[in-house]
Amino acid sequence: METRNPPASLPFLRGPCFKRHPIFRGPGIFVLLFLLGGAAIRGASGPLAVSALRLLELKVPETAELNDDVTLECTFDLGNSGAHLYCVKWYKDDHEFFRFTPDDQPPFKLFPVDGVTVDKERLSMTSVGLRQLAWNSSGFYRCEVSTEAPNFETVVRSAEMAVIGPPRIDPxxxxxxxxxxxxxxxxxxxxxxxxxxxxxxxxxxxxxxxxxxxxxxxxxxxxxxxxxxxxxxxxxxxxxxxxxxxxxxxxxxxxxxxxxxxxxxxxxxxxxxxxxxxxxxxxxxLEDQRPAKHEGVRGAASHVAATPGAVFAVLAVTEVMSRAISISVRGILSSLLVNNS
Structure with missing residues (x-):
């Protein structure tokens, strides 16, 4: 069997001491390796650092119109710890309606929730499609991502969506x-x-x-x-x-x-x-009306005075009326005299 020496970064483990020291006999070797591994993880930087599960982005539309179709997205990063994805769950107002479990067959599972109609043609590990939104589709939508042992990590994020019916024309x-x-x-x-x-x-x-x-x-x-x-x-x-x-x-x-x-x-x-x-x-x-009326009267008087024919007609009519009145008076007096005689 081939014997491999420890890495050059640990020189005290090289040479004949590596085999003869009591700590390397029995279970002590496992204790040492565990302690060294933990210290390396805690103190390492750069490419040796271990990153945990992260939820990168949650996309839930703030508003959506009645009867529209929408897509909810939840992107995440498992990190480099070697953790295995356990499942991705979607909730509406604390009620689970969709679950993705990669180790299950089939991996997708749906649960009935009021106001949620899942489009089975638009399902994936990071997204879920909803169709024919109703008024009760409004609410808080939450994405929950979990990993398996040994980490058992969970990240959660939520956002609200409101279903609206905007006006189509002016009042x-x-x-x-x-x-x-x-x-x-x-x-x-x-x-x-x-x-x-x-x-x-x-x-x-x-x-x-x-x-x-x-x-x-x-x-x-x-x-x-x-x-x-x-x-x-x-x-x-x-x-x-x-x-x-x-x-x-x-x-x-x-x-x-x-x-x-x-x-x-x-x-x-x-x-x-x-x-x-x-x-x-x-x-x-009424102040706005008076100037127009006064101006009209003055205009009519000026017109009569400036026309000689009009003045002659007025005098002629006056003369005729005077003669008629004189004749009438004479006739009345004559009648009175005849009656008295």
């Missing part, structure tokens, strides 16, 4: 007119596109958020898929102060004052909005 505005007069009542509604969670609505008058006294609140209503529609009404009396001087780029040419109403629907921090504008139909005060 709808109804009930408003294109022009108003001071004293009129403005009344209309803003209705969000259906979504889940429900969109929050707000009204703005000339850029300022409307106070609660100008708002009309409605209860939201769901559709057959569980998507919610919300509605918020606006109701207030028109005052001249509501209308601002129209900008040069106004969509109403010739308008002096314009009112801007804006409805904003916000879904998970993402706004959608609809803007409408109305003009002030009548001047906001």
């Amino acid at each position: 709808i505005v109804e009930g408003f007119q294109s022009s108003y007069s001071v004293g009129d009542t403005i009344s209309g509604n803003c209705t969000s596109s259906k979504s889940n969670p429900m969109s929050s609505l707000a009204w703005f008058i000339n850029g300022q958020q409307a106070d609660r006294f100008s708002l009309v609140y409605y209860s939201p209503w769901p559709d057959e898929l569980g998507l919610l529609t919300s509605r918020l009404g606006l109701h207030f009396r028109v005052e001249a102060s509501h209308f601002k001087v129209a900008p040069a780029s106004s969509s109403h040419p010739g308008a002096k004052r314009v009112l801007e109403l804006r409805c904003r629907a916000e879904f998970r921090g993402r706004p959608r909005q609809r803007v409408i504008r109305a003009i002030l139909y009548a001047p906001p005060s």
Whole structure:
């Protein structure tokens, strides 16, 4: 049998002492080797260092839309300790729904959990596919990786996923007119596109958020898929102060004052909005009307004075009326005289 000497890094084990020393006889050799091996592992650096099991990355989408398909990923590193993978487990809200055990046949095992529909065509040691997400698919998803003896290590990481139904269109505005007069009542509604969670609505008058006294609140209503529609009404009396001087780029040419109403629907921090504008139909005060009326009267008087034909016609009519009155008076006096005689 060939006898091998200890490595050059341990010179005290070389030579005839290696065979004659009592520590190398019997079980003592195993104790020494165990101590030397432990010290080497604890003090080694560089390529001799031993790394343990690590969970490198967990990929769970923060949000996913209703009826979508998603893939959950859990990548890990067993290190260089020689540990053997025992299993990879996936949980939803502390309920196990998928397990990968490489030593089992088959290695994949599924468990029924509400809201989880596993795609059997998209399974691997580091990923699991889910299909046809439902509202109850929302929750915390956890990956758990374990190794076998002698280390028996376990690493765990979790992340939350929310199933949403975002709005598809801008909010709808109804009930408003294109022009108003001071004293009129403005009344209309803003209705969000259906979504889940429900969109929050707000009204703005000339850029300022409307106070609660100008708002009309409605209860939201769901559709057959569980998507919610919300509605918020606006109701207030028109005052001249509501209308601002129209900008040069106004969509109403010739308008002096314009009112801007804006409805904003916000879904998970993402706004959608609809803007409408109305003009002030009548001047906001009588002061704006008086100059036009005075100017019209002065214009008519000047026109009559400047036309000789019109003056002659007036005099002629006056003369005719005077003669008619004189004749009538004479006739009445004659009748009285005849009757008295």
